[in-house]
Amino acid sequence: xxxxxxxxxxxxxxxxxxxxxxxxxxxxxxxxxxxxxxxxxxxxxxxxxxxxxxxxxxxxxxxxxxxxxxxxxxxxxxxxxxxxxxxxxxxxxxxxxxxxxxxxxxxxxxxxxxxxxxxxxxxxxxxxxxxxxxxxxxxxxxxxxxxxxxxxxxxxxxxxxxxxxxxxxx
Amino acid sequence: xxxxxxxxxxxxxxxxxxxxxxxxxxxxxxxxxxxxxxxxxxxxxxxxxxxxxxxxxxxxxxxxxxxxxxxxxxxxxxxxxxxxxxxxxxxxxxxxxxxxxxxxxxxxxxxxxxxxxxxxxxxxxxxxxxxxxxxxxxxxxxxxxxxxxxxxxxxxxxxxxxxxxxxxxxxxxxxxxxxxxxxxxxxxxxxxxxxxxxxxxxxxxxxxxxxxxxxxxxxxxxxxxxxxxxxxxxxxxxxxxxxxxxxxxxxxxxxxxxxxxxxxxxxxxxxxxxxxxx
Numbered sequence: 001x002x003x004x005x006x007x008x009x010x011x012x013x014x015x016x017x018x019x020x021x022x023x024x025x026x027x028x029x030x031x032x033x034x035x036x037x038x039x040x041x042x043x044x045x046x047x048x049x050x051x052x053x054x055x056x057x058x059x060x061x062x063x064x065x066x067x068x069x070x071x072x073x074x075x076x077x078x079x080x081x082x083x084x085x086x087x088x089x090x091x092x093x094x095x096x097x098x099x100x101x102x103x104x105x106x107x108x109x110x111x112x113x114x115x116x117x118x119x120x121x122x123x124x125x126x127x128x129x130x131x132x133x134x135x136x137x138x139x140x141x142x143x144x145x146x147x148x149x150x151x152x153x154x155x156x157x158x159x160x161x162x163x164x165x166x167x168x169x170x
Numbered sequence: 171x172x173x174x175x176x177x178x179x180x181x182x183x184x185x186x187x188x189x190x191x192x193x194x195x196x197x198x199x200x201x202x203x204x205x206x207x208x209x210x211x212x213x214x215x216x217x218x219x220x221x222x223x224x225x226x227x228x229x230x231x232x233x234x235x236x237x238x239x240x241x242x243x244x245x246x247x248x249x250x251x252x253x254x255x256x257x258x259x260x261x262x263x264x265x266x267x268x269x270x271x272x273x274x275x276x277x278x279x280x281x282x283x284x285x286x287x288x289x290x291x292x293x294x295x296x297x298x299x300x301x302x303x304x305x306x307x308x309x310x311x312x313x314x315x316x317x318x319x320x321x322x323x324x325x326x327x328x329x330x331x332x333x334x335x336x337x338x339x340x341x342x343x344x345x346x347x348x349x350x351x352x353x354x355x356x357x358x359x360x361x362x363x364x365x366x367x368x369x370x371x372x373x374x375x376x377x378x379x380x381x382x383x384x385x386x387x388x389x390x391x392x393x394x395x396x397x398x399x400x401x402x403x404x405x406x407x408x409x410x411x412x413x414x415x416x417x418x419x420x421x422x423x424x425x426x427x428x429x430x431x432x433x434x435x436x437x438x439x440x441x442x443x444x445x446x447x448x
Contacts, residue, residue, distance in 0.1 A: 006248065006249075010247055010248075013241055013245060013247075014236070014237040014238075014239075014241075015237065017236050017237075017239070017241075018233045018234070018236040018237055019233075021233055021236045022229070022232075022233050031242050031244070031245070034245060035244055035245055035246070038245055038246050039246060042246060042248070042249040043249075099228060100228055100231065100232055103225065103228045103229065103232065104232055107229070118229075119229070119233075121190075121194055122194070122225065122226040122229050122230070123226075123229050123230055123233055125194075127196055128191070128194075128196060143186075143187050143190065146190055147186060147190065150190070150221075150222045150225060153225050154218070154221045154222070154225070157221075157225075158221070
């Protein structure tokens with residue numbers, strides 16, 4: 001029989017994988033991140049004392065590992081691939097399919113800290129407060145990252161200039 | 171819904187944070203209605219909010235299929251051997267003398283150096299009870315048997331495993347201990363307290379025999395389906411035993427404790443959860 005927290009951790013795995021894939025489109029690397037997250041979670045969950053929902057806690061672990069990895073990658077800059085990708089060929093004739101491709105690309109071009117917040121809020125449906133706890137920043141910072149991410153995606157997808165408004169963030 | 175610090179209460183001006191919270195379903199119903207009303211009168215803002223909603227929809231569509239992918243084998247679905255059991259051994263060796271049920275709670279209290287420390291002194295294991303005692307007795311009965319120590323030999327390992335699995339009603343396997351110097355002789359089915367148990371027998375290069383006893387009759391200790399490793403002896407037979415996922419395992423041999431621990435370590439490492447991973 002599994003302990004309740006054990007079952008909860010296992011139940012989180014699919015969404016952890018989804019989140020990791022949004023952070024890192026390379027499937028192997030995304031699963032590396034999930035694997036490390038799980039190993040750390042298993043090592044710690046017995047000491048963990050109801051500080052919040054298991055899910056948010058797991059995303060917090062993944063955040064820490066992701067940040068560690070970004071630091072480590074500074075010396076090996078191969079992961080900036082997103083910047084080198086050519087512009088999407090036919091922005092004018094956007095079908096749904098192209099929109100998906102564009103969004104994927106635009107997502108990977110976001111600064112990692114904005115990408116994290118956007119994915120946690122929009123895809124994983126964490127509350128702003130849960131995101132703030134998971135990544136260890138004030139809630140105002142969560143809101144400003146979210147706002148920047150959304151405006152930047154919108155600007156890229158619509159091919160327009162960034163609206164001046166996005167600078168004015170609470 | 172807990173109100174956002176960055177949003178204001180009912181009746182106050184709409185902020186950008188309100189617009190995001192509107193998209194993300196994080197507003198109270200009253201505030202939600204206010205934002206809706208606000209947007210109805212402002213096409214520009216409304217368009218912006220719709221773009222965000224569309225982003226959310228496309229992002230979910232893009233990443234959603236990941237949820238249905240089968241989980242890769244390498245993802246640990248339970249606490250892994252590298253994270254806790256050897257701390258549990260250390261704790262268990264010390265605590266077993268005091269209280270078997272307390273041992274579980276002390277895991278992690280000692281580090282691995284403690285294993286070496288408690289491994290040295292004269293043996294102080296507990297008197298065996300329950301399945302550990304039955305394992306020791308079975309070891310004493312069958313290992314001296316020169317002609318027929320096992321029912322099914324290692325040359326028919328697949329049949330042995332299939333047969334034992336069927337009789338125990340769950341998948342069991344004989345750990346491969348060749349890497350640490352033990353060859354499988356074979357195995358047999360034995361009566362336990364109320365049903366069948368399995369015994370695998372191995373020998374080392376000098377002919378010294380060792381048995382692994384696997385039972386589903388392990389009692390929960392202190393309400394736990396797992397215990398730390400414990401050590402005990404019955405006459406000349408030393409036994410390392412533990413409970414994991416309601417399975418009891420006991421390794422018996424005349425060898426000294428450090429050697430048994432080495433084997434237990436390897437057996438623990440190899441025994442995947444008996445039920446299929448989800």
